[in-house]
Amino acid sequence: MHTHALADDLRPRRSLWLSRRARWSAAIGVALAVFLVVFGVVYRLNQQPYAFDRLTLVAGVDYPGGGDDGDADGHGTRAYLDGGRAFIGRPTGGGKFDLRAVDVEQPGGAPIWTNTSLRDVDSFRAARGSVMVTGLPDKDSRRRITLLNASNGVPFATFDVMNSDLWVLVGKYFVRYRDSDHKLVVTDVGTLKEFVALDQPGGPRSWWLTDNWSGQQVPTSVDGAQLDEAFTVDPHIVRATADRGLEVVSLSNGRPLSAATGIAGPDDLVYPYDEQIFVVSREHGQVRAYDRRKLGKAQWSWSLPDPRSAPTFVTVCGERRVCVGEQHHVTALDTRTGEVEYRLDVDRPGHLLPVGDRVMIRHETGGRSQSSLVDADGRITASWPGKRAARLDEGSYLLLPSTVPDSGAFPWLGVQAQNGAARELGNLDVRLDSCTWSHKYLACAAPGEFVFYRVRSPWYSGRL
Numbered sequence: 001m002h003t004h005a006l007a008d009d010l011r012p013r014r015s016l017w018l019s020r021r022a023r024w025s026a027a028i029g030v031a032l033a034v035f036l037v038v039f040g041v042v043y044r045l046n047q048q049p050y051a052f053d054r055l056t057l058v059a060g061v062d063y064p065g066g067g068d069d070g071d072a073d074g075h076g077t078r079a080y081l082d083g084g085r086a087f088i089g090r091p092t093g094g095g096k097f098d099l100r101a102v103d104v105e106q107p108g109g110a111p112i113w114t115n116t117s118l119r120d121v122d123s124f125r126a127a128r129g130s131v132m133v134t135g136l137p138d139k140d141s142r143r144r145i146t147l148l149n150a151s152n153g154v155p156f157a158t159f160d161v162m163n164s165d166l167w168v169l170v171g172k173y174f175v176r177y178r179d180s181d182h183k184l185v186v187t188d189v190g191t192l193k194e195f196v197a198l199d200q201p202g203g204p205r206s207w208w209l210t211d212n213w214s215g216q217q218v219p220t221s222v223d224g225a226q227l228d229e230a231f232t233v234d235p236h237i238v239r240a241t242a243d244r245g246l247e248v249v250s251l252s253n254g255r256p257l258s259a260a261t262g263i264a265g266p267d268d269l270v271y272p273y274d275e276q277i278f279v280v281s282r283e284h285g286q287v288r289a290y291d292r293r294k295l296g297k298a299q300w301s302w303s304l305p306d307p308r309s310a311p312t313f314v315t316v317c318g319e320r321r322v323c324v325g326e327q328h329h330v331t332a333l334d335t336r337t338g339e340v341e342y343r344l345d346v347d348r349p350g351h352l353l354p355v356g357d358r359v360m361i362r363h364e365t366g367g368r369s370q371s372s373l374v375d376a377d378g379r380i381t382a383s384w385p386g387k388r389a390a391r392l393d394e395g396s397y398l399l400l401p402s403t404v405p406d407s408g409a410f411p412w413l414g415v416q417a418q419n420g421a422a423r424e425l426g427n428l429d430v431r432l433d434s435c436t437w438s439h440k441y442l443a444c445a446a447p448g449e450f451v452f453y454r455v456r457s458p459w460y461s462g463r464l
Helices: 002-046 213-217
Strands: 050-062 078-082 085-093 096-103 113-119 121-127 130-135 142-149 155-162 166-170 173-178 183-188 193-199 207-209 236-241 245-250 256-260 269-273 276-280 286-291 294-303 313-318 321-325 329-334 340-345 347-355 358-365 368-374 380-385 387-393 396-401 410-416 422-428 431-437 441-446 449-460
Touching (some): 078 441, 085 441, 155 173, 245 276, 321 347, 329 347, 347 396, 358 387, 380 387, 387 410
Antiparallel strands (some): 085 096, 121 130, 130 142, 142 155, 166 173, 183 193, 236 245, 276 286, 347 358, 387 396, 396 410, 441 449
16 A cells, blocks of 8 residues: 555656656757757858948058159059958059058058068069069069068068069969970979979970869959969979870979870860860860870860861869850860850850859950850850959959049949849949959059958848
8 A cells, every 4th residue: 555655656756757858858959950940041141142232441551651652653553362461562662662461450550560671573462371572674684583471571482583484383382484494493482492393395385283163262353363372272283295295293292193195286275174184176176175194085075066166265164164265155064074064155255254153254245345144054144345354252243344444433343143133332443453352352552542442241141
């Protein structure tokens, strides 16, 4: 009797314990579901490009060394953005040059560093982790290339080159075509040791850097030139060799990765992209794709429908798409199979700028230049006569006049790649060839000062 009573007393307590556990489990399940929903929404929003806002002035910075314009043509005056920093440079008279790094949010405050020891500067540019300064040619056509540490502005390497040479900084490798003896030379910028010297009798245009999709994810300038080194993730070059040959060379050790003869003549177009090399015959209008590790046999080939139509360019136009241009057409091919994704009828196409699966292309209509947005199916969704496009980020473009006035303000427009919607951002009186931008900021040289603008709203949105 006592035992049964004790059991009866325990049952409610056991049921109560189970009920609490069930409530805790339900609460945890609900909290997890809410977290997953919130995470999904935030993730989805973060896949959208930043919404365009009107250009908002952050600050103006007087030219170093005074407020005058210095050189009448603004020679050497530039700005480059690099994350939260900006590099601004300006001749200050008598061959002197002022180069400094400033905070993008407070460019008018104290500079991060200043270097006033540079002289006779022709140009400079920001590279990954460094700033490359190119000097003016002297009376004997010699130039000096100086590399500065981007963190403190201290020089750490110099190279003397000839004006007829061709050079590029690829990560930690300084690659130079030496015109005096027709050699391709690679130097480690850390040790300054020249560890590769290849005979290159084909001249300065007989070797090519490897392009890759990461190169589309860096800030660009109005001419499409990348302001950051996009090639450091893939330190390989492709060069022409004897008997119509090509050779893939690793910059880390100078050794060939693959080589073959009889695949590319001196008049052919050669375009290394990611793990492939595309060779386009100007004479026969044939496109061939090669695995860069196995150059002996083509992966696929495709020929222009009209063999009399000579190809004019070949370039990436999507992560898995390569485009071949002709006088009146652009053909998009699948990089893996060579199948035609679309063939677009446009006159004098050129300057293709891919963003995702969209492409902005400059071409002519009725003898007038215009920029057109092409969707993934090869349809022109919008066109802007008299405009030229520049890539802003992985989801949008800037549109600027094809002919910029010598002085005075001109309009800037933003275009979302996904839907082609355009927005007027404002009018700026700046020197366009001095400008640089990131996905949120714009920096340019204006009369008497550098100007910094915010071009994006502070939150993601796919709508204008």
